[in-house]
Amino acid sequence: MSKDIVVIGAGFAGVTAARDLSELGYRVTILEARDRIGGRTHRRKFSDTDADIEVGGGWFAGPIQRHAHREVVRYGLNYKADPPLTTFSHLLGGKRSEAAIPIEADDYLAFERASFHVLNAAQHLNPEIPIDQQPLKSFDVTWEEFLGQVELTPTIVDLFNTHAIDGCGPTHENGSALTVLWNTALFGNSIVNWTTLTDQQLEGGTNALIEAILGGATNVELHLETTVMSVQHDETRAKVTTVDGRVFEADGVVVALPVNVWKTVEFDPPLGHDKIAGAALRPGVHGAKSWALVKNVPAGFFGYGNYKVTNGVSMLIDEGEVDGYRLMMAFSPAGISEENPDGFDPLDIASVQAAIEAFVPGAEVVKVDGHDWNADPYSDGSWSAFKVGELDYLGGMRKPEGRLTFAGSDICRGWISWIDGAIESGTYAAAELDRIVSQA
Template sequence: MLSTDFDAIVIGAGFAGATAARDLAQGGYSVLLLEARDRLGGRVYYGTFAETGLPVDFGGTWVSSTLNHFVGREIERYGVGYDESPPIQTYGSLFGGHRFESSVPIHPEELQSFERTALHVLTAASRFDPTLPIETQNYRDLDIPWSEFLAQADPEPATRDLFDSWVLLEGGCPTSEISALAGIWTIVQHGNSLINFVLAADKKIGGGPLALLDPMVGHPGIDVRLETPVVRVHQEADAVTVATAENQLITARGVVVAVPVNCWDDIEFAPALNEDKRRGCALRPGTTGVKAFALVENAPPYFAGMSAGPIHRVSTEAEYEGASLVAFFTRTDLLDVNDRDAVQRALEVMMPGCTVIKCEGHDWTTDPYSDGSYATIPVGIVQHLAGMRAPEQRLAFATADIARGKTFWIDGAIESGSAAAAILQRVLERSALISQ
């Protein structure tokens, strides 16, 4: 057998890469985990807010204790439990020019419109089996812009804004660019339920995401190297050579590529990746969606609200020295989340009379190691998903962007990481048998 530096190299230490590295190490393989950033987590980013010491997740936060089975598996494995956001007491959603200060933001004059639109969406979702990959099912007539799909139900203005706000929150880009499959598949993965779609992500990982990531990458057999970007992956018949930005060459019997799809074309692959991967990468599934935080005075107590924009959702996360720390979702093409005046104008529409003291968020679109935030399903990408997931000789691929289940969720990242590790383990086992 050819001598290599490691059995496996995993590129990227987000949840997908950490899971793949842990699973391979558990299988008895020596693993090198390379991460370009100076921290673990990838697009899951746990930090503190604006010099207050308040812990916040600038990327990746809420999970479902009932529907996120892969997250649940890891929480049980490491015994970290769940944390919860404070219960909501006040509401202020804006749809169709109306303000709704209740937990059910449906305009009384649009009940039939809501019913008609909900039936339209749920009927489309009922066509899918959540246990099968979406690309193996009858999806093509639904691979159209969400805006076009929703127009088929002829919703009234407030109803349209309500359904758009859900998809804008999940999709992170204009509804003319999001495939209807993005919203539909999310509903499928939430038990074909609009209620679950909104309410199921009710908890956080106990102690923050590092409570899972640290023990994952701390498994014996894993060598972790931060601040080590990879620029080239060269496959030969029985080994793979990985080149770092510092021109260090490292060899392994196999590699898991666990970086976002938008970053695949930042790495030189030899031989080149297959056509599905190249075309899927060109469709740019990483979005401009962003979650940010603001410390706000005169906010309604324990508030939650939604709208079609520029802020798609806002909710109270904590109280601090007489002010409220709120999390809000928007898009970086709509709002600079680090501009206090701009955030003040946007939040004041949701919470009249409030005053923004500080605000902070991470612009994932300018982050070179993500080149976009959480992924969505753009029109046309589903036909490439099988090829995007497919291994290539000694390479396997892991990212929530191509998960079979909950795309763009932590759950999808863990699922994808385990799948990639299993694929690479079969490659390594087969090559070991051949070399004997």
Template sequence: MSEAELHDAIVIGAGFAGLVAARDLIEAGRKVLVLEARDRAGGRTYTSTFPGTDVVIDLGAEWFDPQRHHFMAAEVNRYGARFVEADKDGANRWYLDGRHGEGEEPDSLVDMAELETVLDRLKADVAPVVFAKGFDQVNTAELDIPFSEYLDNLDAPPAIADLLRAQSYTLTGALPEEFSALVYLREIAGFDNDPAYSFFASLARVDIGSGGLAQRVADEISDHIRLGEPVTVVTDSGDRVDVITAAGKTYSARRVVLAAPLNTLGDITFSPGLPAPLARLVRQGHTGRCIKVWSRLAGLKYVFAMGWPGIVECTVIGEVNERDGKRSIMASFGLAPDLAVDRVDLVQAGLDRLEMGATVEEVYGHDWIGDPFSKGTWLALRPGQAPDLAGVENNWGAIHLAGADFAGVWSGWVDGAIQSGRETAAAVDAALAATET
């Protein structure tokens, strides 16, 4: 495909949303070009193996609920992959209110009757939230406050408050002071308004990795993808859209699918400018900044841990046998300054705080916050941003918006990215067809 060609559609971004949008348009007979800034497809999914092993790990998005994430399940089935359930064969570790415990549940640290009372209050607050309506909600303005403030209003016992800080982090990847309580409560609504179930809802990963699945989509349309092509300018002239890359190349199309992360859109100059609600969101950015670090451990006897503060959650996904004994491959999650993808000492300190009894031998990960093509992890709205996200148009002029950050249902999840990409492809195809009659 040359620069001089007029494409039916240019897709900006080869994450899941962009990939499935491009695939569906190609299957509809459209001439499509995908421009991806990175040297790989997959976006915020990224699959590798832990160095020196054959253990498949996801450096980005990883966990799913196959019973609810139907668009993801369809892609898994289409490409011959399968879901693998989390390994529960082992002990769990808990660290709440400065105390340690173990067991399937944190009942050694938390009064379960008190926890049930607090969860009932969450259920009552979630009740007005209609999950299928995204952030276009009514009667929820009082929930659009910092989660830390919401938690103070609950007046929960200290250990339960720490448990909620940790669990809300697993669904937002952000600091309680920075993300909106509405984001967390809406996630609970997606899991049938069941706070207890939402604690451990995402119990399956993909055997080939999420990024491995994305690569299978990319392989199917590889002739249409250009890697290492960051887009810097998008100009909608009415009869065509010109897209300029950092290398100075210009590509043109009748329609553009904008499938780049929200936090990166400020690096693109749009003419005309972005609609006001989206422009405000781009200026502010969302606050998702989860740090995920994989490590090889000696002497580990737990398969899962959760605590606050420090390392918030860690999960073992594989083991390798070495001459001097077994090693565990584990993912740890937290926030700066407690974790960094290249700091063995921070992971060791975090595991010691949890009293995991393990020695960290090596760490591995990807810096999504420092990555210029993500500038953060999955969507976590700040207080006050929900109305703007609800007001973002899916289409203005010849530009169509797609991606997990803008998904109408499972926003922030790969399932939302896929649904958004597929629905956007259908809208683009219909818009193209309307000009051909």
């Protein structure tokens, strides 16, 4: 007799878990608060144009990310490389450089020293073992503290900070150096791989993959605009109640929500100590991504910059031509948040103008678009990062509790914050819940 499962959240983790459980013979109901699937990925048109943009996560690293690649191959999708980068303007160490690699002779030894420091530390991380199961406490310090352990020039400090803080967040967010070291290890202990293998999107974008995963599932019922209020469970059953009063009875539940919004759901019995303590560290950073149509920017543009002197943006990339303008993508590690109310606003044309003009004097922003994930109540933050001290709780954060399993790129075993991590964690959560229900 088929049993019932509820999956809370229709991002990549939730949809993967639902597909896998349906293939195991369960009846699956997905409850999603948004009016769409995809979670913190979202591909749509740039305002008033036919240009597709990824306002959330959208990049892949090919076969090295084996869980996402497995799904890409399964559904016959293809990768698509970003446009080539041919023009550069970097603002690092108080200087502007138009070289592809903004390093002068005075920086060579410092660059070598910083690279060795990162690679020497990252070689101690085994990407085949979950990070929380490795003795890595000595690296669980802020990125600023880690980088400060070696003598560097201002340019190299800014270069490595810019490379790192997009992942682990600014200093005030208490991001751990482990985020950077873990990603370095996952990329084969290579800084070069990290910077050269992440130029791949999918033909059709993230929508193509998540729609294929959901479309390949049978016996799955999707409820959009359905916000979960509470989850009750005991040794035999679970009951999920939505804010509009609907009740879904199930043999088990996959909680596939960002960790930062676990607090919006009332769990009975309450979540365990590790989940409460780990969630209190807020593993999602307050980053921002803005898209802009811009005049007077050369094709193939790329720029790195110290976000404190570029009006909030650390990386600026040209993504092609739209209606005679350049379509630019701007990344900021410091979006607006309670701790940083004056942070970068991805939807404010004046903020985006100030940032882009810092990289390209004379550039003129015509229109902006994007999504403020920090103000979004269903994400309460953008991408994920390890916070100092989170290692103590990570294993418990992903551990099943009663009839509940937990999934998401925040707590995955591998590629934290990447789509691959979400898919991997959805696969694990489905397998764990099948084990729990089957053995009951």
